[in-house]
Amino acid sequence: MRDEEATPQRILAAAGALFATRGYRATSMNAIAEQVGITKAALYYHFSAKDDLLHRLTEPLLEELEGALEQAEAHDDPERVRWSAIEGYVDVCLRHREALLLLVRDMTLLVQAPVGERFKAVIALANDLVCGPDRRLEQRVRAAQTVASLGDPVVLFPDAPVAVLRELILGGAHALLDDRGGGWPSGGGGLEEAAGRTGSPAGGRRGRSRGREGGRPPALSDEQSVTVRRLYGEGHAVDEIAERFGVSRATVYRVLKN
Template identity: 35%
Template structure:
């Protein structure tokens, strides 16, 4: 049962990526899998239900990531390790890059389902961790460029090994934020800190 549901999700993800959500019918998904349309309806009531199910792991993981980062900040007496936050943000997007690409391709459809607003809200929470709750316009735009750029790099350079891409992408985001860098030999972690 769970295997059939996962097969449906995988086939739908492929078809949505190939031809778009609105141009993909449930019949096409069923045909690709060699199952009946009623069998597909047993697992998913509608195309919107199917799309929400595809996005659910990304949204759940995003919520968990932001919650954990906020908890880390509350518990860190010396302040947030912003480099670690950017690396975690990169890793999250790298892990979910197929669904992030689908999200970007289907902004209108996903916005109609209320999913884009969720993504924007948790990205604002990450930006607040980086630049504080009352940033200037310059600080806010730097955070938007840094976070958006990290996300885009995981899609644009998907063929680059994760470790290599993480380093150059996080370095670029760090530079976009304009954070002061303390050389690695002046801190214990080896990472620049602010």
């Protein structure tokens, strides 16, 4: 590899290491240049700002998470959607441990636009897919617990063998969701009554999401995207917006993160 091609990779490696140890905001472009052994001017030749470095370091993680969840949503059966989303989420996190560690270790990055908004949109979609069509509070809380448990072990045990860690994480997800008993606890009592089935669409069911083979358009026009952002800002739910435009929830989340 020619030096002019290798330099950006050296810069990214140095930036990733410094962001992970010092924190994103505490790392200067000058520190990155010194770490690589180049001038600050040479660094700016390859990357115009520190945000560009952050984008390049986190893009593969976020892109693959979005893709895995969109692929999961294409299934018709809620259980297949749920477990495809869980397994895909875990596999992507394991492939991109360093980027995930970077995001989680420096919590200020979770409010760094657009990376923070994009990451929050991924989490929201994962929660939605794991929850499934039953939107009672009990199920939504259990789904949120499950999604939170998928990435944390990847960060906390970075030296654990991938295959072993994957099996343990998925085993924990099954335990949380009580999969052996049919997927979800029956509720029936305090929690169900307290929740009052809040958040459920009319009739207690949500329109089934469909992927590219399900007849929904894969994208929205610029004008529709503006309307989507306006509706979301006014408090309309993602499910409602997706149903209105005949697209998947993943499509709506992609519009909202841009």
